[in-house]
Amino acid sequence: MNRSLKKYFSVIVGLLLMALSFNFFQAPFNLASGGVTGLSIIVKDFLPINEGLFIFIVNQSLIILSFLVLGKKKTLNTILGSILLPVFISLTAFLNDFISFGDLDYILIAIIGGVIQGVGLGLIYKNGFTSGGTDILNQIFEVKYKVPINKSIIIIDGFIVLLSFIVYGIPTMVYSFIMLVTLSVVSNKTILELDQNKVLYIY
Numbered sequence: 446m447n448r449s450l451k452k453y454f455s456v457i458v459g460l461l462l463m464a465l466s467f468n469f470f471q472a473p474f475n476l477a478s479g480g481v482t483g484l485s486i487i488v489k490d491f492l493p494i495n496e497g498l499f500i501f502i503v504n505q506s507l508i509i510l511s512f513l514v515l516g517k518k519k520t521l522n523t524i525l526g527s528i529l530l531p532v533f534i535s536l537t538a539f540l541n542d543f544i545s546f547g548d549l550d551y552i553l554i555a556i557i558g559g560v561i562q563g564v565g566l567g568l569i570y571k572n573g574f575t576s577g578g579t580d581i582l583n584q585i586f587e588v589k590y591k592v593p594i595n596k597s598i599i600i601i602d603g604f605i606v607l608l609s610f611i612v613y614g615i616p617t618m619v620y621s622f623i624m625l626v627t628l629s630v631v632s633n634k635t636i637l638e639l640d641q642n643k644v645l646y647i648y
Contacts, residue, residue, distance in 0.1 A: 452572045452573075453525075453572075455568045455569075455571070455572050456525060456526070456568065456569050456572050456574050457529065458565075458568060459564070459565040459566065459567070459568030459569040459572075460525075460526055460529045460530050460533055460565065460569065460576065461533050461537075461565070462561050462562065462564055462565030462568070463482075463530060463533075463561075463562050463565040463566065463569075463576060464530060464533035464534045464536075464537050465537055465540075465561065466558045466559075466561040466562035466565065467482050467496075467534050467562075468534060468537050468538050468540060468541055469540070469541070469544065469546060469558065470546065470554050470555070470557060470558025470561070470562075470624075471483070471486060471558055471562075471624070472486055472496060473541065473545075473546075473547070474551065474554055474617075474620070475609070475612075475613050475617050475621075476554070476555060476558065476609075476617065476620055476621045476624050477605055477606065477608065477609035477612075477613075477617075477621050478555075478559070478602070478605075478606065478621045478622070478624040478625040478628065479579070479598075479601070479602025479603075479605045479606060479621075479625050480576075480578050480579050480602065480605070481499075481500050481503045481504060481507075481577075481578035481579060482496075482500060482530075482534075482578070483602070483605045483606070483609070483621070484499075484503070484605050484608075485497075485499040485500050485503075486609075487605070487608050487609060487612050490612060495535070496534065497531045497532070497534040497535035497538065498531070498535070500530065500531040500534065500578070501528070501531035501532070503578070504527035504528070504530070504531060504577045504578055505527065505528075507523075507527070507577065507578065507581040507582065508520060508523060508524060508527050508577065508581070510581065510585070511523060511581045511584070511585070514585050514588075514589060515581075515584060515585060515588060519584060519588075520581075522573055522574045522575060523574070523575045523577045523580065523581055524577075525574060526569060526574055526575055526576040526577045527576075527577030527578070528577075530576055530577065530578075551616070551620045552620065552623065554620070555620040555621070555623040555624040555627065556623065556624070556627050558624055558627075558628075559623070559624040559625070559626070559627025559628040559631065560627060560628070560631050562624075562628040562631075562632075563627060563628035563629065563630065563631025563632040563634075563635065564631060564632070564635050566628060566631075566632035566635075567631065567632040567633070567634070567635020567636045568635065570632065570636055571635065571636045579598075579601050579602065582597065582601055583597045583598055583601065586600075602625060606618055606621050606622055606625060609621045
């Protein structure tokens with residue numbers, strides 16, 4: 446397979462894995478483990494808006510912000526993920542009618558969902574792309590305000606996980622945090638194993 450085609454195929458597979466993780470493990474159990482996807486879970490309890498549509502609207506708004514603040518070059522590799530992730534989430538949502546993991550313990554749901562999402566993110570990052578969303582904010586904080594990416598991740602995703610505590614309570618917040626840690630570790634491990642790339646990004 447052509448190297449370029451292989452790269453895009455890997456990114457698409459990664460985005461599909463993220464969408465499946467969202468529909469099977471995050472959304473049904475209110476695991477708002479950071480990112481725009483996590484925020485969409487919380488927002489749906491207050492606004493009559495589909496999660497995929499919410500993610501799409503926010504992502505496109507952040508792409509515009511990225512063009513204005515970071516420029517064209519840094520923005521290009523966020524466009525694919527910003528568009529396809531919410532599309533895949535919407536297209537695969539119907540699978541919940543046929544497949545359910547409601548019988549599993551919440552900790553298993555958080556870990557399995559985190560592993561699947563982490564592999565997806567690793568495939569995306571390894572090929573030089575991002576999934577859009579709060580990745581854009583992390584880059585803006587780093588470039589414009591000199592805030593290291595790992596710290597901005599803690600601030601942004603930590604805030605979203607904290608919101609899950611306010612809306613859903615302590616147990617759900619704890620499981621959301623477990624999912625966040627799991628996907629972060631797995632995505633980093635996936636990048637190292639696939640490419641030995643030392644510049645790591647955590648969702």
